[in-house]
Amino acid sequence: QQQVKQSPQSLIVQKGGIPIINCAYENTAFDYFPWYQQFPGKGPALLIAIRPDVSEKKEGRFTISFNKSAKQFSLHIMDSQPGDSATYFCAALQGGSEKLVFGKGTKLTVNP
């Protein structure tokens, strides 16, 4: 059973567009939601993370929106650039656990 459902699987936007990647979860014990960014041939790297006590967190051009009642969270990339082309993974952690649960990933392509 997939604990974190991520969509879409792939996404193509033009430079300057605002790609949105969505994730949904069922386990209400999750209390930490990071996003990781992975460039081809590299390991993932933490991009931004949020706790459920806030509805939005912004770091530079990257914003997480969190809807606790709907059990959904999403990543928005403002003014997207070709250098943002990468695979993005959402993840979730249950309090007291050491195990991050990852979504299946979204391959983002930003065309010049």
Place this chain on the structure above:
Amino acid sequence: NAGVTQTPKFHILKIGQSMTLQCTQDMNHNYMYWYRQDPGMGLKLIYYSVGAGITDKGEVPNGYNVSRSTTEDFPLRLELAAPSQTSVYFCASSYETGYYEQYFGPGTRLTVT
């Protein structure tokens, strides 16, 4: 600091052979993890360790073994390799438990044929 290093970068293994994937971190992190990444499937946790001498199973441990004799090293052993173990393997480390950033190595691309 080199961060998390993994060797080898690539390897081709025959069915039934065994091998060890090496992982070393120089950040003095307590927590270390092994993941496998298959196309379109995200990252699946194989094993993790919360300190030297302490390891535990993740979501997909079958066919793998780990040990953690030092803080720095966390090798992953594949016994009797099967084609289903063809994957990209990532090692990661974090200072403490899951709320802390996990730092990933560059990965090992393994083909079992």
